Amino acid sequence: MRSPEELATLFRSSGRKVTPQRERIFRVLHGNLGHPTAEGVYAEIVGDMPTVSLRTVYQTLAELADLGEITKIDLGTGSARFDPNVVAHHHLVCDDCGAIRDVTAATTDIRVPPRQRDGFRIEETEVVFRGRCRDCLANQPTGK
Amino acid sequence: MRSPEELATLFRSSGRKVTPQRERIFRVLHGNLGHPTAEGVYAEIVGDMPTVSLRTVYQTLAELADLGEITKIDLGTGSARFDPNVVAHHHLVCDDCGAIRDVTAATTDIRVPPRQRDGFRIEETEVVFRGRCRDCLANQPTGK
DNA sequence: GACACAAACAACAACGATTGTTGGTCAGCA
């Protein structure tokens, strides 16, 4: 996603308003590699900006997703996560702690034979690698 | 998953009981290619078996998943879906109607370079193809 | 076939994540 300043301009030029709450959310997301949840963004902000509601965070995240600046991803970890990295990539998901890591260089050419496609138009291909992250493996070395 | 009869035996031999409700659920799932939700299974049953609760359906589906007879899949369509096809395969998901189709013959060989894996132990790889199914394309031929 | 007991049942209530509603507030422009 773009810089907080560019986002502010983008918001204004698309008829939206730029409020302190929104600027703060932009800054939390920018360069964030942790795939935060809405709750996570909220938690990071509410400490020094008590005048913000979870509702506003959801609202702003939804607008950023509409504008294509972030991606909403639901990987079955209970709550949706938001990814400022819009470049095509895939994800490693830890089934223990729910942590998500980006994988940029995976996959080789994934295709579905036309017969199986059966008229389906594929617009996107996402690969989810599930397992255990290093930390969870360290804490429970014997596995599940 | 196995036949309803085999499932009944399996349930008994693992200390579970086989009730009419459970037998009915077994039969609804057997050979079902539609990836039903818990609600869907319930809806199909409650008509001629009013003495069943959604709670029981969830419970039984969870037990079948524990036994490895079905797979619970969450593809971000709002509710979890249950797949009696336990053989490794991937999914086509329609972003319009939420329909799910199996893809058995896609890809082989999806790997993550060790450097990106960073200690993560990959136990499972799932591929989700998103787009529009034939029916939704037919209804809105101009696309999204 | 009857008994006992744990497992399963239905009918709730509760839960977490998300979204709708509402009345007051404020950014952005004239």
Added chain:
DNA sequence: TGCTGACCAACAATCGTTGTTGTTTGTGTC
């Protein structure tokens, strides 16, 4: 500076799912 609609916080509501509880019912044993 004043207007106006977008935004805000603070609810309440919704949806899918799971916990609780008191009752019912499979199932192994006699």
